[in-house]
Amino acid sequence: MKVMVTGGAGFIGSNLVDRLLTEGHQVVVVDNLSTGRRENLNPDATFYQQDIRDETLEVIFAKEGIEAIFHLAAQMDVRKSVADPVYDARVNILGTINILQSGMKHGLKKFVYASTGGAVYGEPRFMPVTEDHPINPDCQYGISKHTVEHYLYVYNRLQGLNWTALRYPNVFGPRQNPHGEAGVVAIFIQLLSGGKQCTIFGDGSKTRDYVYIDDVVQANITALDRGDNACYNLGWGTPVSDFTIFDTVRRVLGPDDEPRYEDVRAGEIFHICLDAGKIREQLGWVPTVSLEDGVARTIEWYRRTGGVGR
Numbered sequence: 001m002k003v004m005v006t007g008g009a010g011f012i013g014s015n016l017v018d019r020l021l022t023e024g025h026q027v028v029v030v031d032n033l034s035t036g037r038r039e040n041l042n043p044d045a046t047f048y049q050q051d052i053r054d055e056t057l058e059v060i061f062a063k064e065g066i067e068a069i070f071h072l073a074a075q076m077d078v079r080k081s082v083a084d085p086v087y088d089a090r091v092n093i094l095g096t097i098n099i100l101q102s103g104m105k106h107g108l109k110k111f112v113y114a115s116t117g118g119a120v121y122g123e124p125r126f127m128p129v130t131e132d133h134p135i136n137p138d139c140q141y142g143i144s145k146h147t148v149e150h151y152l153y154v155y156n157r158l159q160g161l162n163w164t165a166l167r168y169p170n171v172f173g174p175r176q177n178p179h180g181e182a183g184v185v186a187i188f189i190q191l192l193s194g195g196k197q198c199t200i201f202g203d204g205s206k207t208r209d210y211v212y213i214d215d216v217v218q219a220n221i222t223a224l225d226r227g228d229n230a231c232y233n234l235g236w237g238t239p240v241s242d243f244t245i246f247d248t249v250r251r252v253l254g255p256d257d258e259p260r261y262e263d264v265r266a267g268e269i270f271h272i273c274l275d276a277g278k279i280r281e282q283l284g285w286v287p288t289v290s291l292e293d294g295v296a297r298t299i300e301w302y303r304r305t306g307g308v309g310r
């Protein structure tokens with residue numbers, strides 16, 4: 001099948017592109033390289049250095065005849081969304097509408113969306129969080145990511161587009177960029193490998209649900225022709241603390257290191273983990289790579305490649 005991956009030069013998108021090519025699909029990547037990296041691009045994919053907000057995006061759809069899209073290009077930094085909500089909304093909402101409008105004019109059939117379980121529910125009322133938990137984003141990024149789910153619903157109702165929204169947990173693995181604000185596994189690996197001290201924001205007890213990249217890629221592959229018109233959480237349903245992440249990386253890279261603690265940053269929730277029972281029951285997806293294994297694989301990749309340069 002001919003598919004487009006927006007954000008295909010980024011962490012998750014580039015891993016997905018590699019897998020799609022292995023599965024025999026023809027892949028078109030659209031990425032403006034704002035946080036993505038040319039080194040991540042698979043030479044077997046057709047690459048357009050293009051902003052998803054640009055009106056000329058339609059030319060690509062007209063030329064390439066895209067049947068399905070995996071939409072991962074986004075402003076995905078919580079703090080940036082708090083500091084500059086207009087930019088966040090322009091990329092995450094208006095950019096996505098531009099894709100939808102362009103794609104629908106040229107025969108797009110399926111839209112797989114990288115949503116976020118970590119930012120749409122807000123501070124959970126119960127855990128693990130199911131898809132029917134109230135939506136109460138605590139930051140502008142959560143609002144913009146969730147807004148797109150409404151648009152997908154409407155494009156299905158009015159124009160018959162099939163969609164699947166995957167609400168990701170915290171994803172980690174090779175190619176995650178440690179130079180931004182997110183991606184604590186990558187950040188800790190980078191710092192401890194360089195003999196530098198890690199900072200934990202809060203007292204180390206904040207929790208998240210961590211899923212290894214290959215499992216998230218597998219969920220996307222599953223959603224290509226199944227799970228139409230539904231939202232699915234991805235996750236283990238297990239809360240993992242910031243300190244546990246630090247300690248898991250430290251055990252391999254720096255057994256004597258201690259973190260420094262600083263104030264929690266605005267827009268961050270304290271606890272979340274996601275119930276992925278719906279996707280397990282309906283599509284058979286389950287996470288397979290444990291935290292320890294995933295961290296070990298990421299460290300191995302880091303040692304082999306030197307990680308993500310600046």
Ligand code: NAD
Nearest residue numbers: 007009010011012032033034035036051052073074168171
């Ligand atoms: P990333 O920053 O590595 O990838 C995003 C990609 O989108 C980059 O290659 C960037 O250059 C590109 N991009 C950004 N703005 C663009 C624009 N205006 N036009 C074209 N390309 C643009 O981030 P990631 O971690 O791979 O995240 C991918 C997706 O997964 C995002 O939609 C994010 O919201 C979602 N997500 C990620 C996580 C996580 O833990 N990493 C968690 C929940 C949701």
